[in-house]
Amino acid sequence: MPTSITSRHPNTCGITSLPASGRRVHFKLVEASTEQNNNKAPNGKERRFVLDEEQPVVEENGELYIRFHFILQEKKVKQGELNAKALAVVFKNPIVTARWQELATPMPTEKNKTRTLLEKHLNDYTAKNTFDYFIHKDLGGFLRRELDFYIKNEVMFLDDLGTPKEMKLEQYIAKIRAIKEVGHKIIKFLEQLENFQKKLWLKKKFVVETNYCITLDRVPEEFYPEIAGNSKQAAEWVKLFAINELVADGDKPGYSEPLTVDF
Template sequence: MNNYDNLQKVLKEIFEMDKADLDFGIYRIMNQKRRQVMDFIERKLPEDIKNILAQTQTKDSITLQKELEQVGKSLDDAGVVRESSPKYLALRQQLANAVDTNALEQEVFSHLANFFKRYYKDGDFISLRRYKKDVYAIPYEGEEVKLHWANHDQYYIKTSEYLKNYTFKLKDGKSVHFQLKEASTEQNNNKTQGDKERRFAIYAEQPVEVVNGELYINFTYEPQPKSVKQDDLAKEAFDVLVKAVPAEFALAFDKAPTEKDKNRTVLQKHINDFISRNTFDYFIHKDLGGFLRRELDFYIKNEVLYIDDINDRQPEFFTAQLSKIKAIKTVADKIITFLAQIEDFQKKLWLKKKFVISTNYCITLDRIPEKYYPEIAANQAQLQEWKELFDVTITTAEQLAFEPYLVLDTKFFSEEFKDRLIGEFDNLDEECNGLLINSENFQALNLMQEKYQDTIKAIYIDPPYNTDSSEIVYKNSFKHSSWLSLMHNRLIKSKMLQQENGFLFIAIDDLELFKLNELVELLYERENFYSKY
């Protein structure tokens, strides 16, 4: 494999060209640019490099070699000694000083491949600035102490946000959808109870459906004994689908081999991708374009432009070097622009305030007009909750007048009833003395920013301890770095809500105690600590 082939391979991996059959979410956006990206990688990229190098190389070594051979042959035919010809000697000197443009092209391809693959791993760009072999540099801005981690400039994205359907297309254009028929998720980092963990499994009651010519494959996501492995459930799902998938979707069983599994099918590939996508958390870079451009400058200064060569090189060498640097920087900037557009779009989606799916109110009966009592007393779900929570049995509407502090939950009532009841309050916000948000924590904090900024007196959080029993599962195994990014993203949002004299309490165990201490000190400064243990 030559350097250009290697660069193509790296770029196709970064742009996820192998996922052209996926038809949901960000992949739809990428598919819109896929043809443009492929045209750039396969055609424009080598043309751009060749044109840039040609601007400063009037004649490369191949052209000079051909011209030298022609002049030499003419001199031989005329019976003239080659070394007696000034023109021949001048061309030979030019050839000795010339830099092979083709060799320069290969160098540019090699540098571009090396640069991009060192920051990219399994779908994410990791901030590892390599100074030299096994030595990395960190961005330092004169702080007394610098806390740095591999994912410090990224948003940590929890998989619970993406527990959604998955779609891909077969070669004949038919769509296949994976959907969850039954799913339960633990919200807000609650652990699964007992000796169980959630696993994906085929929905045995109805594994497949065909709707309007499209295939739907049904999964469940439910607690399973820890002894039941996800890989075994995935294999079981495939065995069921071999028999259940209709013949018109037979292309789902085409081969999609890997080095380890030569018999892997398209369907097996997507089952594994679907499970992985909803199992591993990942990152979105906060400023991918700025990060890669800064790293490119560092890379060029550190690994392309060698200052020590200034005194012992011919001027032609530096002309070639400048040409090479220009080619690397120009082409890399175009690639970075493509990548940044995709990453920035994902960032906008992540930071965009999410829709509130449902809103309910808990209201004590003393605030509710008695005209609503007959409807309330007729609601069996509400009556059952009062029995379970307060051991209060209500059988008639009249009894409600003697229970003024029973709490009505509007989730048990129709939207029409809820609208009428809420309409009884002139200023609902002022009368509410508590707010409960059931959400992914970053999105909840983001939603609260405008209304609650600088108003919160005390914050108590109980984050995942990142121990073996509750370890956050990040695909690159940057265990502590991933955890720090999760905490950093959310603590910054929390701090913006606090009053100047507010308190922050964090429950943590020994494993991440010291890293958390450094992080909180970075955000709040040491003099604001009341207690660290």
């Protein structure tokens, strides 16, 4: 059974099926940061795929998920180096060594005699998702002008007029007509693709989630007991502000579970 790469989800991509077992392996993006409004990344830095340190590999429902972050790194840190480190960690993971040794199936190339199945697909995944692209605002007009320029300079040899190399007028016209007819069909096809990409790029973004962030000084004190008793709110404060590290100081109480109003 052949293997291939498929985009199943914006944040998930992977080996559709392993050659022998048919099991699935996914590269899952658990965190990503991108520039907004076509801004560039800070000087000296570029985004790279980095293996998640806390939980690099997860096995769910018989499928393997290899977790990555797409975050800013120093430009001198190459993606190939990060891939090599990720592969070393994954192959040492107990889950992989116990049940997913098929990922180490050799797939050598002329340049890389030791390449494995996982290495092949990981390199394809990181390469495919890190390139920049340019969308032309008027590709059709540009290509038609270039085609006319090509015909005038490479097909119609005016210097041959009046010489033994001169072609008959009918031959010139037939050749030019054929080139323009084929060229315009190709240009029309490319123009449709480019205009579709342009529409996607210019499409207004949808708001998929919105929340309010309100400081406690703007909340009536009558709601404080309810807020203090909300375990999810307490967990969020621990995550954002590490309030669990606050200790009692004089009259000020320290962190406790559940939170107290005095805290």
